[in-house]
Amino acid sequence: MLINENFNGFPIDYFKLEPVDFIEPLGFENPELANAYTARELTLKTKDILTLDDDGYIRDSLEQQLNLEELNTTVVNCAVGQGKTSSLLRIIKDYSQQHQDVYFVFAVPFVSLISQYERDLIRLGVDESEIFNYEKIGKSDEEGGLDYMNSRKRFHIVTINTLLGNPGETAPLQSEAKHNYIKDFSQLLEVNNKKSIFIYDEIHDGIKNFSKIGEAHLWYFARSIRKNVILSATYNVQSIEVIKMLIKLTDNKLQILESERRVCRQQSQLYLHFDTIYSSRNLGSMTEVVRRLVEDGKNIDILSYSKKLCKKIQENDNPLGNILRERFGDLRDCTSNLEANQVTDDEDPSVNRYDNEYCNIGTNFKSGVSIEKENHAFIIILPTDSGTPYGALNGIFSDGVNSVIQAVARQRNPGEIHIFLRPPLWMNADYFIGMTQEQKAVLNSTIEGVGKNPALIEVRNNITIPRVQYIPFSQHITLVKEKWSTQIRRLLIPYSYNMNLELPALDNYIMTESEKILTIQYFLGKNIASFVTYSAFTNQFYNARLAGFNIPFGIADTGIDDEELQSFFEEKLSLLLTDESWVDSSIKDKYSRMRNLVMQNLSASVNDYQKSAIRYKIIEFLLLRYDNRFSETVKPSLKYLNLQYNNGQGNGQIEAKLSYYVRKVLNTIETSARGDIQYFKSYRTIELFEGEKEELWLFIEDIKQQNPALKLNLMNFFRTATRDNIGKKFYEYIIEAGFQTEEYRPRVNCRQQNFKKIVQSFLSTNL
Structure with missing residues (x-):
């Protein structure tokens, strides 16, 4: 299971967002005035x-x-894939037909979303x-650069940065063309007594762009x-x-819709590949996964x-x-605006955008993009240093856990x-919230089976890395406020010496420091691997459900020198050999007895x-000592099966069934027309066990239950x-x-096939 x-x-x-989060704390002389203020504010929120x-x-x-x-600001807080954008666009389309004096401004965080929004509006029937x-801003009049002054243009699709007057990373001021757009378009609305509705989509990716200067730019539209x-x-x-900032433009009125x-619909199958060595120089494990997906006929994208690495x-x-x-022909490069693993320019108008018609490989479609392909396999590569909290760069996932949630939701x-x-x-495990003791135990043991003990990680200055803590989203704002309070307490003495010093305001502190607090400490941010593992194991992804995971084969650190450990094993084996029953015992019994003896003496x-x-x-x-029929290159689990069920000492029924299933595979071996090549076809061309999957599943599960060795992580x-x-x-x-x-790729019926040519067989003929 x-x-x-x-x-x-x-x-x-x-x-979750709550109305009380948006009530400014004020000082009152008595509780009655405070309660009256809160009650009044709650009527607006x-x-x-x-x-x-x-x-x-x-x-x-x-x-x-x-x-x-x-007149208010409506915040829609819903799960990925629940249709928030498509639903809103339909509502707006219907509303626009009945209210010709209303203009709609769609503000998105990335240029890559502009054309997507335009296509969606046209598809709904907007002319x-x-x-x-x-993208027309700054172009000549002939190219439509001033089309925003045309009163027929009631649907404006712009970037959040444009509305906020942000100049980007390298300029001190926004370009004249973009500034003129804000100034002239807002005056056009005001002079002609037109009303406007602003839609901020994918706001999570635009939050870092807001500032006091940006807030001031929004007030150009205050009267419309x-x-x-x-x-x-x-x-x-x-x-x-x-x-x-935004509710100030709507008389501080707020409506939260949550x-x-x-989960109401079928979810994607989620597979975790724990890998200790993948990098831009080592793509071996990914290559094998991609090969299998191609053989299965999957459409593939890689983020x-x-x-x-891309x-x-x-x-x-x-x-x-x-x-x-x-398999797919030309690959689409979607790495337009990333340098040194950091996004440097949200305004990059590059054409390297995600396209559902291609196999896309890149960094710029973790948010906002809808992957609508059928029979699709989506590969997500997380930072190679995401297993520890002291990584240097997390690339497109530097914003922390929300960026991962968004990435998984693209499919x-x-x-x-x-x-x-x-x-x-x-x-x-003390931070596993809302779980039974049984759930805590199984989650803890499984994570330890695939994970790393932080106490064994070597870091500078003798720093000890603690076990990861899970901090619920409901506690995030409390953590930030606690840090702010600590900062204020530290400044009380210098403030008492100079009353003109300005203490940091909570709202500014939240904007500048909260991301840092929540990505460096505790469970989040730099520890992306822990977040993904926890979320997959506890069914936290809305559109995907864990279907399997691969153990990190490189994790076999015993903490004991190999030669010393081998000598220790030899010593214990010599004791067991004095028992006459040892020689004739099965590998299962040998393992059980050896394990007990070794563990008792650690x-x-x-x-x-x-x-x-x-x-x-x-x-x-x-296995190395008692398996004399197999090459050392054979997987340990197959060696174990041979020793346990191919010597007449085990369960006869299991031996017969295992032999039957293995023989079915061996009987699929084909020989080329010239007789010089033997090969296996891909499974999808023969579907060998499709009629007896349930029996095979129960058989494998039975073997695993009877043999603890086969349940070992490695x-x-x-x-x-x-x-x-x-x-x-x-x-x-x-x-x-x-x-x-x-690899063996002959042409059959004018189509190239992907078969496996047999170079050497290590199987015992009896198995």
């Missing part, structure tokens, strides 16, 4: 729940509760002549604005301050934290890139999502993580298998575990 089966029905944690229809969408509820006639596209509508699935502490986080994949001689090019149709990540850090300083590695070393030691014996994929997994397991193969 996969770990997440223990968390069926476990609530999805997310950042409300919260309602958006209910989901049977398919999990909010459209009907949003239509009922969103009043575009009412192209009514749309002004931000009727409403703000703010959309996101991943709000954070900073977003509270941004919303406070949806249920209830990476690193521009350098460029490496796209090199002409890269094996991974070659597999993709052979709109159920498919497969494969995340490559470093092993997580062990977690402090030092008390050996931790649980090291004990797990030592147990694997025990079975490895025994044995990885069908760890990612499910009832649906067990046939394919078993077929590939026998081939990979018992044969040396190489």
Whole structure:
């Protein structure tokens, strides 16, 4: 049973917005005045729940509760994939037909979203002549540079940076053309007594652009604005301050519409690939995953934290890139605005944007993009240093956990999502909130099975890395306020010496420091691998559900020198050999007895993580000693099966079944027309076990239950298998575990095939 089966029905944690978050703290002489002030403010700031229809969408509820006639700021807080943007666009389209004097300004964080919004509006029936596209700003009159002064252009699609007057990283002032757009368009609305509705979509990616100067620019539209509508699935502490800026334009009136986080539709299958060595120089494990996905006929996109890694994949001689090019043709480079793994310019108008018609490889579609491909496999590559809290650069995931949530949500149709990540850090079970003791125990043990003990990580200055803590989203604002209070207390003495000193205001502190606080400390930010592992194991991703994970094979640190450990094993084995029953005992019994003896004699300083590695070393030691039929290149799990069920000492029924299933695989071996090549076809061309998957699944599960050695982390014996994929997994397991193969691509019926040529067989003929 996969770990997440223990968390069926476990609530999805997310950042909630409450009306009280937007009530400014004021000093009052008595409680009565304070209560009256709070009560008055709460009449201006409300919260309602958006209910989901049977398919999990909010459209009907949003239509009922969103009043575009009412002067206020409406904040829509719903899960990814619940249809917030498409629902709002339909509502606005219908409203615009009945209110010809209202203009709509769509503000998005990235230029790449401009054309997507334009396509969506046209698809809904908005005439192209009514749309002004931000990319025309600064062009000549003939090219439409001043089209925003045309009263027919009622739908304006611009970047958030434009409205805020942000000049970018390298300029002191916004360009004259963009400034003129704000000034002249706002005056056009005011002079002609037109009303405007502003829609801020994907606000989570635009929050860092807001400032006091940016807030001032918004007031150009103070006399025309009727409403703000703010959309996101991943709000954070900073977003509270941004919303406070916007509600000032709507008489401090606020409406919060929040949806249920209830899974109503089929989810994508999520696979975690814990890998200790992947990098731009080592793509071996990814290459094998991509090869299998191509063989399965999947459409593929790759989102990476690193521009350098993306460029490496796209090199002409890269094996991974070659597999993709052979299947999809030209690869689309989506790495336009990332240098040194940091976004340097949100205004980059490069054409390197995500396109559903291509295989996309890049860094710039973690948010805002809808991947609508069928039969799709989405590969997400997380930072290679994300397993520790002291990483230098996290690339496109530097904003912390919300960037990961957004990335996973890009896939709109159920498919497969494969995340490559470093092993997580062990977690402090005391911070597992809302769980039973049983859930805490199984989660803790599973994370320790795949993760790293932070106490063993070497860092400078003798710093000890603690176990990771899970901090619920509801506590984030409390953490930031605690830091602010600490800062204020530290400044009280100098403030008492000079009353003219200005103490830092809480709102400014939240805007400048909260992201830093929540990405460096505790559970978040730099510890992205831990966040993803926890979220996958406890069913926290709304559109994806854990379907399997690969153990990090490189994790086998026993804490004991190899030669010393081998001598220790030899010493214990010599004791066991004095028992006459040892020689005739099965490998299962040998492992059990050896394990018990070794564990009883370990030092008390050996931790649980090291004990797990030592147990694997025990079975490895025994297999090398007692397996004289197999090459050392054969997988340990297959060696174990041979020793346990191919010597007449085990369960006869299991032996017969195992032999039957293995023989079915061997019988699929084909010989080329010339008789010089033997090969295996891909599983999808033969579907060998599709008629008996349930029986095979139960058989494998029975074997694992009877043999604790096969459940060891590093044995990885069908760890990612499910009832649906067990046939394919078993077929590939026998081939990979018992044969040396190489790629074989003959043409059959004018189509090139992807088969496995047998170079050498290590299988015993009896198995």
